[in-house]
């Protein structure tokens with residue numbers, strides 16, 4: 001059983017029936033003291049109503065997880081804890097790696113898997129991503145599976161094929177019960193960290209392609225439950241444009257999530 005930790009007051013989107021999820025991917029930023037400060041500040045600027053509209057997950061570096069777990073618990077904050085990566089083996093001789101069971105013990109709910117920076121700089125293949133998805137589910141957590149085309153792939157008209165291949169490879173082995181619990185982040189690689197996001201039409205088209213992969217494998221009922229985030233230069237000014245899209249249920253936010261005030265404005269947008 002996957003941990004379903006939805007806040008009692010969290011309401012699904014009436015239009016889609018799906019729970020919204022906005023996630024802060026801090027990447028390699030903030031030591032544990034800065035992480036505590038940023039989380040306290042975020043909790044301070046958010047209003048109670050903000051939490052009933054969307055679930056909020058924070059994905060700090062590994063060294064910040066334990067302090068944030070304690071902070072969230074002791075102050076009864078309504079954030080879900082997330083990680084940015086994990087290894088696919090549960091334990092063993094893998095110097096420098098962190099496993100899914102270790103994260104699960106820290107009350108981590110979501111694990112980002114296959115972020116484009118990991119695919120690019122750490123050579124993660126579709127097979128590795130798939131193994132990590134399996135490991136995350138095996139430890140009762142939920143993967144946020146990142147997919148997206150590069151600039152060159154888009155120029156060559158390969159966006160749809162790339163998305164289909166990445167998604168299908170990551171999820172094809174799942175049972176329908178697990179498939180419908182997936183979160184997929186559509187992040188066009190060319191829009192990440194650039195200050196120039198995709199336009200909403202492209203984001204909707206990418207998200208619809210992601211959902212169609214689930215539909216062709218498991219049918220409409222499963223596909224309609226999968227949550228899809230858009231990521232890539234999301235900021236307070238463009239967040240609402242993405243959240244209104246038919247197939248977009250949330251956001252994966254990098255740069256703008258490092259400033260608690262701007263992340264709060266994205267949540268409130």
Ligand code: PGA
Nearest residue numbers: 192193232233253254255
């Ligand atoms: P960005 O990063 O918001 O800085 O573009 C998003 C991501 O990499 O998840």
